[in-house]
Amino acid sequence: MQRRHTRQKQIIQNIIEGIGKHMTAEEVMAVLQETEPGIGMATVYRNLNVLCEEGIIQKISEKGFSFYDGNPVPHDHLYCLRCGNVFDIDAPYDSRYDRKAAEAAGARIIRHSTAFEGICKNCLLKEEEQQWN
């Protein structure tokens, strides 16, 4: 089944790769509507799934959120318990972790990604300001 190159798929890919951060299907849809109204939600989901299969983007499902990330390389995330936002953690991929887990589980590990929970930079700053009131 030879895959076809369509306008809508190209546009969707451009949006996620261009914006430089992960977004939900809903957010992709919203951006899409600005320039190309009339494209259906189903098309968005279908193309996001295809792009994942092709390894061009990555689907991130953690802590009940679902994001699509233009950067297909596995990387870690921080979930801010205060503001609820999700941030990329820019730390190098540590394959020693894979080896340790492989040993502990007797399994072959392909990749990992870590979900951190805490308070993000912004919320920490806000908290500090509060101290002076």
Next chain:
Amino acid sequence: MQRRHTRQKQIIQNIIEGIGKHMTAEEVMAVLQETEPGIGMATVYRNLNVLCEEGIIQKISEKGFSFYDGNPVPHDHLYCLRCGNVFDIDAPYDSRYDRKAAEAAGARIIRHSTAFEGICKNCLLKEEEQQWN
């Protein structure tokens, strides 16, 4: 708002703590029906959420799965790409990881958990058997 101690909540807690592995809300429901038919799905969800809030159990949402775990201590998981099952990884919690992430993001990290993807022990064994056919 003083919380009340109810029979259904106690039963649900017993099930998850007793079974020694994480289970979906659906699975809790199934076990529940064997001994206590008539308890509604909504009650299961409500009590699971309350138990999470109280820190007695833990909700795990990764890779599109949602589990409830009787062990509230954060720990890592392996998602088998072959059989689709989820396994606990029994490795000690490494807080150095938290410190590294805190530094990289300028954030305060409370905890983390890592999702590994790979091939589980069972599937590796099956694969080996295939070699001889």
Next chain:
DNA sequence: CTTACTGCAAATTGTTTGCAGTAGC
């Protein structure tokens, strides 16, 4: 007695699917 909790059904959310029409190749 008071009101938090229950069981049911209906609502909501996020995502997928069926189908007739459209458009890549």
Next chain:
DNA sequence: GCTACTGCAAACAATTTGCAGTAAG
């Protein structure tokens, strides 16, 4: 021209919510 892809609506799964009745304190 063939058939994969689209847009829409309907279907779906997982979870939450509204409500009248029940039971914990």
